[in-house]
Amino acid sequence: MSKPFQVPKSLKKNPFHYCPGCQHGVAHRLVCEVIDELGIQDKSLAISSIGCSVFLYFYIDVDMTEAPHGRACAAATGAKRARPDLMVFTYQGDGDFAAIGFNESFQAAARGEKITSIMINNNIYGMTGGQASPTTLPGQKTTTTPAGRDPETFGYPPKIAEILATLEGVAYSARVALNSPKRIVEAKKAIKNAFLAQIKNLGFGFVEILSTCPINWKMDPVSAVKAVDKVIEYFPLGIFKDKVTPFLKNLK
Amino acid sequence: MKKDKKILAKGVEAIVFGALEAECKCYFGYPITPQNDIPELMSRELPKRGGVFLQAESELAAINMILGACATGARAMTSSSSPGISLMCESFSYLAALEFPAVVVNVMRGGPGLGGIETSQGDYFQATKGSGHGDFRFLVLAPSNAQEAYELTAKAFELAEKYRNPVMVLLDAILGQMKEPLVLKKLKIKKYPPETWALTGAKGRNSRFFRSLFLDAEELKQHNLKLMKKYQSMQKEIRYEAKIEEGDMVLVVAFGSMARLANEAIEDLRNKGYQVGYFRPITLYPFPYKPLKEIVTQAKKPLKILVPEQNCGQMVEDVKLAVEGKAEVISLPYPPSVVPFPEDLKKEIKKCLNLSKSRKV
Numbered sequence: 001m002s003k004p005f006q007v008p009k010s011l012k013k014n015p016f017h018y019c020p021g022c023q024h025g026v027a028h029r030l031v032c033e034v035i036d037e038l039g040i041q042d043k044s045l046a047i048s049s050i051g052c053s054v055f056l057y058f059y060i061d062v063d064m065t066e067a068p069h070g071r072a073c074a075a076a077t078g079a080k081r082a083r084p085d086l087m088v089f090t091y092q093g094d095g096d097f098a099a100i101g102f103n104e105s106f107q108a109a110a111r112g113e114k115i116t117s118i119m120i121n122n123n124i125y126g127m128t129g130g131q132a133s134p135t136t137l138p139g140q141k142t143t144t145t146p147a148g149r150d151p152e153t154f155g156y157p158p159k160i161a162e163i164l165a166t167l168e169g170v171a172y173s174a175r176v177a178l179n180s181p182k183r184i185v186e187a188k189k190a191i192k193n194a195f196l197a198q199i200k201n202l203g204f205g206f207v208e209i210l211s212t213c214p215i216n217w218k219m220d221p222v223s224a225v226k227a228v229d230k231v232i233e234y235f236p237l238g239i240f241k242d243k244v245t246p247f248l249k250n251l252k
Numbered sequence: 253m254k255k256d257k258k259i260l261a262k263g264v265e266a267i268v269f270g271a272l273e274a275e276c277k278c279y280f281g282y283p284i285t286p287q288n289d290i291p292e293l294m295s296r297e298l299p300k301r302g303g304v305f306l307q308a309e310s311e312l313a314a315i316n317m318i319l320g321a322c323a324t325g326a327r328a329m330t331s332s333s334s335p336g337i338s339l340m341c342e343s344f345s346y347l348a349a350l351e352f353p354a355v356v357v358n359v360m361r362g363g364p365g366l367g368g369i370e371t372s373q374g375d376y377f378q379a380t381k382g383s384g385h386g387d388f389r390f391l392v393l394a395p396s397n398a399q400e401a402y403e404l405t406a407k408a409f410e411l412a413e414k415y416r417n418p419v420m421v422l423l424d425a426i427l428g429q430m431k432e433p434l435v436l437k438k439l440k441i442k443k444y445p446p447e448t449w450a451l452t453g454a455k456g457r458n459s460r461f462f463r464s465l466f467l468d469a470e471e472l473k474q475h476n477l478k479l480m481k482k483y484q485s486m487q488k489e490i491r492y493e494a495k496i497e498e499g500d501m502v503l504v505v506a507f508g509s510m511a512r513l514a515n516e517a518i519e520d521l522r523n524k525g526y527q528v529g530y531f532r533p534i535t536l537y538p539f540p541y542k543p544l545k546e547i548v549t550q551a552k553k554p555l556k557i558l559v560p561e562q563n564c565g566q567m568v569e570d571v572k573l574a575v576e577g578k579a580e581v582i583s584l585p586y587p588p589s590v591v592p593f594p595e596d597l598k599k600e601i602k603k604c605l606n607l608s609k610s611r612k613v
Contacts, residue, residue, distance in 0.1 A: 043453035047320065048463075057461035063451035064461040065323045068346050071316035074308070078320025079451070081304045082278050082328065086453050088320075104316070107309040 008032035010041040010061045017055060021214035021221025023178045024052060027120060028059050030188045031091070034195055035062065040087045045079050047072040049101075051093040052127045053120060060091075070101025073108035076115040087198060089116040094135040095125050098160050102134075105160075112169025112203040116194045119160060119206070121175075122213040123231060130216030134158060137234055142216070157234065161208040165240035171203030172196075173241040177210040179228040183237070193244045202243050210235060257436045263428040264289040264331075266398040267357055267421065270405030271329050272297055274441045276355070278304040278328035280317035282336060285369045286425045287359035290331040311339035315356075319343060322352035323462065325446025327409050331357035333425070334375050335366060337383075344418055345384030348479070349464035353412035356390075357405070357421045359428040362588030371426035372588035373508055376566040379422050380537045387476055389483040391419040392536040393491075394507045398432045404534075406439045411489060413444035415482060422536060424509040424562060426591065483538075491534035496547055497522075500529035502604045503547065503557045503579075504597070505571050507533050510560050510586075517597040528601055529555075536567070544574040551579075556604045560584040560597060 007013070011032040016025045035041050041062055048056035050069035057064040067075035072090035080088040090097075097105050097119040108115065124142055125131040132142040132149055135157040139148040149157075161175040172194050176187035187209060194205030210231050214224035261269065264287055271279075271294075279294040291307060298305040304321075308314035314330050321328035332340065337358045347354050360375045362368035379392045391411055395401040401423060408419040446452075451460060466472035493511075495518065496503070506514040511532040518528045531547065533540050548555055557579050559568040565583040572581045584600055586592050 042455040045324065045451050045453065054463075054465055057463060061454075061459050063454050063459050065319075065350060065451060066346070066463050066465065067316060067319060068343050071312065071319070071343065074313040074316035075320035075323070077306070077313075078278065078280060078317030078322075078328070079324050080320070081306060081317070082321035082326035083324045083452065086324070103309060104313050107313065 008036045010035045012059050012061045014058045016059065018052065019215045021212055021224050023211040024120065026178045026184065027118065027209050027211065028056070030184070030191050031118065032060060033188060034192045037192065038195055038199065040195070040199070043085065044087045044089065045083070047076045047079070047088070047090045049090065049092040049096040051096055051125070053091055053093060056091050070096050070099070071104055072096065072101065073113070073115065073117060074104040077108050077113050080113060080115050084114070087195065089118065089195070091118045092120070093126070094119060094121040094123065095133045098158060099134045109164050109204040109206065110167045110169050114198050114201055114203065116198050116205040118191065118194070119208045120211045121208050121235070122211040124213050124216045126213045126216055135235070137231065159235060161206065162240050164204070164206050169203050170206060170241050171243040172205045174239040175208040175210065175235060175237050177228050177232060177237055179225045190239065193242065196244045196248070200244065200247055202247055256438065259434050259436065260431050261398055261434040262289060262431050263395070263398045263401045263423055264359060265293060266402040266434050267331070267405045267423070268293040268297065269434070269436055270402040271355070271409070272301065273402070273436070273439050274406040274409040275327060276303065276329050276409065277326045278321040279330065280306050280308050280314040280321070280328070281330050281332065282308050282311045282314050284333045284336040286361055286429055287331050287333045287357070290357065311336040312343070315340040315343040318354045319347055319350070319352060322347070322354050323451045325450030325452060329355040329357065331359065333359045333361045334363050334372070337375060337378065341378070341384040344390065345386050345388055346464055347418045348384070348388035348390070349386070350462045351416040352418070353416050354418040355405070355408045355412050355421070356418060357423065359423050359425055361425050368589050369425070370589035371424045371509065371562060371591060373424055373510065373562040373566070374588050375422065376536065376561070376563060379420055380539065380570070388479060389486070389537055391415065391417060391486055391489065392422050393419065394422045394534060394536050395427065396508050396511045396532065397427065398434045401427065402434055403437070403439060406441050410441045414442070415486060416449070417482065422508070426509045487538050489535055490538050490540045490543070492540040492543055493532040493534065494530065494543065494547065496529040496531070497527070498552060500527045500551065501553055501556065502527070502601055503529040503531055503555050504601060505531045505544070505557055505559050506561065507536060507567060510562055513592060513594050513597055514560060517594040517601060520594065521598060521601060526605060528605070539570045539574070541570070541574040544571065545576060548575045548579045555579045557581045558584055558601060558604050560586065560592070560600070562586050562588060562591070
C-alpha cells in the first residue's frame with residue numbers, strides 16, 4: 001500500500017538552508033512531486049540561477065548546472081537544443097528572471113523554446129540582503145527604497161506572467177501563490193502544466209510563484225504568509241495562457 | 253587514396269570547415285563585423301549535418317547557450333569579434349569554473365570601445381589575461397594563415413575536451429577576411445567521451461551537478477588549487493615556430509598576421525646576409541616562455557628582441573617576462589587598422605641591427 005504522504009523521490013534528504021517562513025522549500029517540493037509524477041527524474045536537466053535558489057542542486061536530485069546571473073533561459077536553450085530528449089527547466093528568482101535576465105527569459109519564451117521556467121517572485125533581492133527588485137510593490141520599503149518604492153522614480157513592477165502570455169511561443173503561463181493549502185494545490189497543477197507544455201512539445205512553459213521573504217520583509221513567518229494576499233492585489237493569480245489543457249483534452 | 257580537396261577560402265571560412273571537421277554539433281552566435289561569414293556559413297552547413305544553428309539575441313545569450321550545450325557534452329562553438337567577446341567575458345569565467353569544454357573564436361577588430369572593423373591584435377591582453385573575473389585561463393591558439401585556422405580550430409575542440417576548459421581561437425581580422433588556398437585535410441581529432449561527466453539525465457546513475465559557488469573558504473581554495481593544477485598541466489600544449497641561426501643579432505617575435513609580415517621581412521633580410529631570427533608563439537596561453545628564454549640564453553651574441561604587434565604593445569610584456577632581463581626588448585606597436593608593409597618592418601629591424609653594431613656579411 002502506498003503511503004498517503006511521503007518525501008518525493010527526487011527531493012534530496014538535505015535540510016533546507018532557507019530562512020524560517022521562506023517558501024522556496026514548498027516550491028522545491030512541488031517541483032519534485034511533479035517530476036516524480038511525470039516520471040522525468042532521470043531525463044531532467046535543471047539550470048539553477050543566482051540568488052537564494054542557487055543551491056537548488058542540494059535539494060533537487062536531477063542533473064544540474066548553475067548559470068550566470070540572469071542567463072538561465074539562454075543556458076536552458078543551449079541544453080535543450082543540444083539534447084531535445086532532455087527535460088530542461090530553470091528555477092529563478094524575480095531579479096534573475098525579470099531584471100538582469102529579462103531579455104534572455106523573454107527571447108527564449110518568444111522563440112517558444114521547449115523549456116520550463118519557474119520564477120519565484122518575492123518582490124525583493126533576498127540573498128543580497130533585501131534590495132528593491134523589479135517586482136517590489138509600489139510603496140514597499142527595501143534597503144534601496146528606504147522611503148518605499150516610488151513609481152515616479154523607480155517605475156512600476158512588471159507583470160511577467162501576463163507579459164509572457166502575449167507571446168506566440170508561450171504554451172503556458174500562470175501566476176500562483178503558496179499561502180494557503182488550496183493555492184498550493186493549484187500551484188502544483190500549474191507547475192505540472194508548465195512541464196507538460198515541454199513534454200508535449202507545445203512551447204515555453206512558465207509559472208510565476210508568489211513567495212515570501214520574511215527576513216527582508218521584516219516580518220515574522222505568519223505575517224509574511226498573510227502579506228502575500230496584499231501582493232496578490234497587484235499581481236493577480238491566474239492562468240494567462242494555456243495551450244496544454246485543450247491539447248490534453250483533444251488527446252482523449 | 254582520395255586526394256584532399258583544395259579550395260580558396262577566407263580565414264573565417266577555414267574556421268567553419270575546421271569546426272565541421274571536428275564534428276562541432278552546435279553553433280550559437282550574434283552578428284558582428286568582421287566575422288559574419290562564420291554564422292552565415294554555419295547556418296547553411298550545420299543543419300545539413302544534423303547539427304544545431306541558432307542566432308542568439310545577444311552575445312550574452314550566445315555564450316550561455318554554449319554553456320548549456322557544453323553541459324550536455326555536445327561539441328559547441330561560438331564566434332564574435334572584439335566588442336562581442338567583451339560581452340561574453342563574464343561567462344568565460346563561469347565556463348572555466350564549471351569546467352565546460354567550449355570553443356570560442358575571436359576575429360579581432362580595432363578597439364577600444366566600438367573601435368573599427370579593420371584588423372587588430374588588440375585583444376591579446378583580454379584573451380590571455382583578462383577574459384573574465386577570478387583566477388582562470390583560456391587556452392589561446394593564434395593561427396597565422398587559413399590552413400592553420402582550419403587545423404587549430406579543429407584541434408581546439410580536442411583540447412577543450414582534454415582539459416575540460418574553454419579554448420579560444422584568436423584571429424586577426426585581416427586573416428579572417430583574406431582568401432588563400434586551403435587544403436581540407438582529414439584531421440585526427442581525438443574525442444574524450446563526455447559520459448563520465450556530462451549532464452545527460454541521471455539514468456542508471458546518481459545525478460550530477462556543476463557549480464562555481466563555494467561559500468566555504470576551504471572548498472573555494474581547493475577548487476582554485478584544482479584549476480591551477482590544470483592550467484599548469486596545459487604547459488605541455490605550448491606551440492611555437494622558430495627560425496634561429498647561430499649569430500643572429502635581432503630576434504623578431506610576433507604572432508598572427510604580424511608574424512607573416514615579420515617572416516617575409518626576415519627571410520628577405522637573411523637572403524641579403526643580415527643575421528635576423530624569428531619566433532612566433534602559436535599558443536598565446538600557455539605562452540612559450542621557456543623556449544624563448546632558451547633562445548636568449550643560448551645566443552652567442554647579445555640578442556635584441558623586436559616585438560611588432562598590431563596594438564599599442566601587449567604581447568611585448570610576455571616577451572619581457574620570458575627573457576627575464578637577459579635581452580633588450582623593443583616594442584614596435586602598430587595601432588589597430590594600420591597594416592605595415594614588410595618594408596616598414598625591415599627598416600625597423602635594420603635600425604636594431606645598426607644599434608647592435610651589426611655587420612653585413
